Amino acid sequence: MKAVAEHIYQRGKRGILYIRRRIPDAIRMTYPLKTTHITLSLGTSDLREGKVRARAELQRIDAEFEEKQQKCGMGCASWAPKSISSLTDEQLQLVGQSWLSNVLAGDEKRRQEGLDDEDFDELGVKLSTQRAYFGRLLAQGKTEGVHRPLFEYLSLCGIDYVPSEEEAKRAGFLFTRAVVETLDHQLVRQGGVLHTDSIPSQPPHPLTVVAGIGSVDSSDKVEGGPTWDEVFELWRTYVADRPKSTSIAAQTPWRDLQRFVKEKEVVFPGDVTAC
Structure with missing residues (x-):
């Protein structure tokens, strides 16, 4: 171009x-x-x-x-990522479902917006190439190539995954299966067929699955951490050159939120639960 x-x-x-x-x-x-x-x-x-x-x-x-x-809030707001050295097969499968759901949501949005003939053909070639590559890795058991995407995805979700060599090999194999399954769904869509029975619509957040964060169990409650004012300041300064008008307009709902959390005695953002 x-x-x-x-x-x-x-x-x-x-x-x-x-x-x-x-x-x-x-x-x-x-x-x-x-x-x-x-x-x-x-x-x-x-x-x-x-x-x-x-x-x-x-x-x-x-x-x-x-x-x-904002949807990555749990991971991006994790000021102290949970350090994990081992994941069960069930946890890894749920992480894979989260990956699949996120990727397919983006894929669907792109298709809804429309693809011209050239973009459609390019996407088809890209998906077929990726499916052949990762399918071969899966068949050979050579899954080291997905370690970085897996670790980065978990890091984005607020999880510092530091596995042993044997653990990483097992995790890589299971995550590669999720990547291949995701590509299979995309290729089915590329053929104009809709098949969503096996796609989790709202899979649990990986941080909830792996570290229990966000559950209603009081033993998992986070105490201390950043204050509400610190969170607002982080939001205000996170985006470079955020328009001043946006920050000013946010003051009113921010004050409403401050009054609400004071009434509910929610001292820190980390004290918020699903209920």
């Missing part, structure tokens, strides 16, 4: 314009494996019209990034 303006590229015989936006590292694991950018057609070859459409699409993508950041 040829760059013609910031975030805008041109390709194909008709010179159709596209936007291409890099996915922030902090939320990359919520997108399909090895996906580093979001690329969308603007449906026009006219640069002036393309810039107008690009502004709207970029605003929508920024909102999507922020929404995914």
Whole structure:
């Protein structure tokens, strides 16, 4: 693709314009494996019209990034990640379900937004290539290649996974099965077939599964930690160049939240439970 303006590229015989936006590292694991950018057609070859459409699409993508950041709240808000050296097969299978659900949610959203012929063909080739690669690794039992994605995904969820060599091999094998299963579902969708019976709609968060965080058991209750004011300050400064108007507009709901937690005697954010 040829760059013609910031975030805008041109390709194909008709010179159709596209936007291409890099996915922030902090939320990359919520997108399909090895996906580093979001690329969308603007449906026009006219640069002036393309810039107008690009502004709207970029605003929508920024909102999507922020929404995914919020959905990763348990992991991103984990100031002291839980250190884990061993996971049961059941825990690893549930982590795999969480991965599958997140990837397929992104896949479905992309398809709902529409794919032109070129993007559709590129996606098909990409999925087929990945399926062949990871399927071969699974068949050979050579699953070291998924250790990094697995560890990064767990880290994103607030889990510091430091396994032994034997533990890592077992975990890698089970996670590779989840990756292959995810790709199989995507390829079925690529063929225009919907099959969602075996897809968990709302799998438990890995931190809940592995470390018990978020359960209603009082023994798991987190005491101390960052205060409400510190959490708000982190939110306010986390996004570079966040518009001042956004921070000002957030003051009213923030004060409402402060009154609410005071009434409920919830001193720290870590004291919040599901009930």
